Amino acid sequence: MENLPKKVRSKKLNTSVDLTAMVSVSFLLIIFFMLVGELSKPKGIDLSLPNNEPICNPIACIDGNRLYTILLDDDDKIITYSGLLRYPVEIPKEVKFGKNGIRTEVFLKKKEIFEYMSALGKPKSGVIIIIKPSEKSNFKNLVDILDEMKIAKIDAYAIVNEFTPEESNLLASK
Template sequence: MAELNTGDGGGKKGGGKVRSKKQNSKVDLTAMVDLAFLLITFFMLTTSLSKPQSMNLGLPDKNNEDEPELDVKVDQRRTLTIILGDNDKIKWFHGLQATPEPGGAPADAVHGKDGIRLEILKRVKSVPETIGDPKKGLIVIIKPTKKSTYKNLVDILDEMAICAVPTYAIVNEFSDEEKALADKMNQ
């Protein structure tokens, strides 16, 4: 049992009047300790903890040295390539860089509703109609340069989530045309 002692409570020793001896005051703290633990338990169980905000990324398994890398071919009518440069610059093109479609030449843009988002939304809607198969949607290939920032990559991944792009990939390999375009963009 927990108790609180408040001194001996007696008078002076050895002299004078005889006083009655006071009893020691005892306070039982058991109920207060129990109540404290009950309150702590209650608040721990009823409080919702903040969940870390993270982005789901599906990363491929690491290749074994024995297994050859597969060369994946994608339909150029379904692809939109986005190149991220320095100073928040971005360029994109539909299909292969060597043969851009009319009006599909790379263009400077900003993120948001007036920039790349408008282009992505347009492509998300038009690609299944062009292919004729609603199951085959847009494929976005994101290519950050060495001068692009992590913020730019997160921003473009946010645009993928906002626009509900079914398939996208982050690629660090550039064709010769894409290297020239990235170098021109980073100047």
């Protein structure tokens, strides 16, 4: 019995997983998703509170004197007015595309409203332009107007496709 080979028992090693790298990766992922979530939030525009003839909705109130509306129609026709059409700051007028047309008008309106708001002590509140293309206007006209907004460095503008009855009548008459 002495010659029998002894059973060799293998030593059982303690297996342990080092989770240090996993913790580092998880913290990096948490930081990444928090940063992406914060950066993807929509940015709002400071519309300031009005002084005369406010336009209020559930979100904010704005001074009607800051509004400048551009109506686009067929045959490259542009009609502009300041303020509300019911209480216009200046009467609606027809202008043309180009450097001596709508571009000059936008620059003048930007300067005029800047001076008006500076006098009220709110120099950071500038012009708000509302662009309203009609169903008859073409896509090129809309792109041209957006180019003019970029050239004039207009920060606050909106494209709206709803016409008031007064605006529809104005387009039909001119």
